Amino acid sequence: MSPGYQGIISMRNAFFLGKGGVGKTTTxxxxxxxxxxxGKRVLIASLDPAHNLGDVLGKKLKDKPxxxxxNLDALEIQLSAWVDxxxxxxxxxxxxxxxxxxxxxxxxxxxxMKYSPGTEEYAVLWAIEHIHCELSADYxxxxxxxxxxxxxxxxxxxxxxxxxxxxxxxKLRERILQRRQVVTKINPASPVASSCVDKDDxxxxxxxxxxxxxxxxxxxxxxxxxxxxxVINPDDLSVSEALRIxxxxxxxxIPFSAICVNKRGMSKAPWSxxxxxxxxxxxxxxxxxxxxxxxxxxxxxxxxxxxxxxxAAAAEGIR
Amino acid sequence: xxxxxxxxxxxxxxxxxxxxERATEMIEFELKELENIFTLLIMGGFVGMPSPPAPIxxxxxxxxxxxxxxxxxxSDFAQDPLGAMMxxxxxx
Numbered sequence: 001m002s003p004g005y006q007g008i009i010s011m012r013n014a015f016f017l018g019k020g021g022v023g024k025t026t027t028x029x030x031x032x033x034x035x036x037x038x039g040k041r042v043l044i045a046s047l048d049p050a051h052n053l054g055d056v057l058g059k060k061l062k063d064k065p066x067x068x069x070x071n072l073d074a075l076e077i078q079l080s081a082w083v084d085x086x087x088x089x090x091x092x093x094x095x096x097x098x099x100x101x102x103x104x105x106x107x108x109x110x111x112x113m114k115y116s117p118g119t120e121e122y123a124v125l126w127a128i129e130h131i132h133c134e135l136s137a138d139y140x141x142x143x144x145x146x147x148x149x150x151x152x153x154x155x156x157x158x159x160x161x162x163x164x165x166x167x168x169x170x171k172l173r174e175r176i177l178q179r180r181q182v183v184t185k186i187n188p189a190s191p192v193a194s195s196c197v198d199k200d201d202x203x204x205x206x207x208x209x210x211x212x213x214x215x216x217x218x219x220x221x222x223x224x225x226x227x228x229x230x231v232i233n234p235d236d237l238s239v240s241e242a243l244r245i246x247x248x249x250x251x252x253x254i255p256f257s258a259i260c261v262n263k264r265g266m267s268k269a270p271w272s273x274x275x276x277x278x279x280x281x282x283x284x285x286x287x288x289x290x291x292x293x294x295x296x297x298x299x300x301x302x303x304x305x306x307x308x309x310x311x312a313a314a315a316e317g318i319r
Numbered sequence: 320x321x322x323x324x325x326x327x328x329x330x331x332x333x334x335x336x337x338x339x340e341r342a343t344e345m346i347e348f349e350l351k352e353l354e355n356i357f358t359l360l361i362m363g364g365f366v367g368m369p370s371p372p373a374p375i376x377x378x379x380x381x382x383x384x385x386x387x388x389x390x391x392x393x394s395d396f397a398q399d400p401l402g403a404m405m406x407x408x409x410x411x
Contacts, residue, residue: 086374086377087377090377090378093381094380096381118374162371162375165375166371166375169371172356176357179346180350183350186342187339187342187343189339190339190347192343192350203382204379204382207378207379208379211378
């Protein structure tokens with residue numbers, strides 16, 4: 001993967017997070033459609049392994065952008081394909097590097113890696129990186145319909161967590177290279193002298209640097225170039241989850257830009273937004289008892305105020 | 320005479336090399352330990368130790384042949400690290 005972030009600084013992204021079933025896909029699709037019909041070139045991408053964006057937009061989607069209507073393209077990321085692609089790259093590189101790889105039964109090892117903690121989160125990050133680097137230049141706005149909270153928070157936190165590891169590993173690597181330099185200088189006949197002693201030549205140090213750069217750019221994308229909305233329903237469960245999301249986003253320094261209260265009026269029970277969410281701009285979407293059957297029905301959800309908030313945030317550089 | 324000078328040079332060379340080896344012995348020991356720790360940190364997830372996310376290990380793994388060899392050779396005296404240290408310091 002070769003990130004090509006240069007020149008995409010003004011790109012604006014909208015992420016829709018929330019508990020499963022609150023209406024993330026509907027809200028994000030309504031937002032994307034409204035923006036597209038207002039003349040912006042919009043790409044909407046579903047990162048949820050259980051896709052239903054295609055159903056909402058009334059079009060069968062693939063993992064490449066397909067035109068839904070004028071100004072609106074959509075795609076559904078196939079996470080399993082991203083995992084397979086990445087593992088294949090690693091497997092090929094391993095086979096090239098280790099002459100005895102054939103004896104290691106690598107295939108079964110890599111099959112297990114699919115289920116390793118972190119792999120799915122990284123697959124989401126690679127997919128976002130791909131959209132950001134390879135596709136976003138053709139659009140004014142990229143809207144992300146995310147998986148349910150647990151996976152979303154893990155992939156959003158992954159750059160920050162990985163970065164801590166990379167920083168410490170890079171420090172350790174520097175110490176190793178320093179010791180190698182000393183040994184090589186004093187005793188050029190030492191076997192150590194045949195290994196890399198310089199940071200610029202050391203492939204491991206170089207790889208750590210490239211991972212760090214990729215993660216830093218993703219972190220910047222989430223923190224500085226994204227409008228993060230959390231979708232809730234007027235019920236206690238989704239509000240509790242929104243509070244957990246707020247806490248986690250604060251911890252990893254990602255802005256909580258808006259709350260979308262979806263299906264307002266579905267229940268007659270009295271309800272008000274929790275005080276702890278009071279400082280965040282809230283946007284309300286009425287419950288439609290007749291349902292949203294076709295793409296045009298999405299326009300019944302009034303996203304004007306949300307779109308204005310997005311534009312205002314984009315204009316002032318998100319934060 | 321020339322042969323004698325050559326032999327003396329060779330002998331001096333050996334003495335110099337021995338001294339160089341002795342001078343770097345401790346640093347090389349520390350270096351191997353650092354390389355061992357580096358690999359253990361990256362590979363730790365495979366044996367149940369806290370480690371960076373597996374995909375980071377996957378990215379670095381193809382570049383760690385030397386470090387993996389060191390880690391495997393270090394495991395030979397993992398049962399007796401003090402003995403190895405005493406041997407290095409020539410303490411009986």
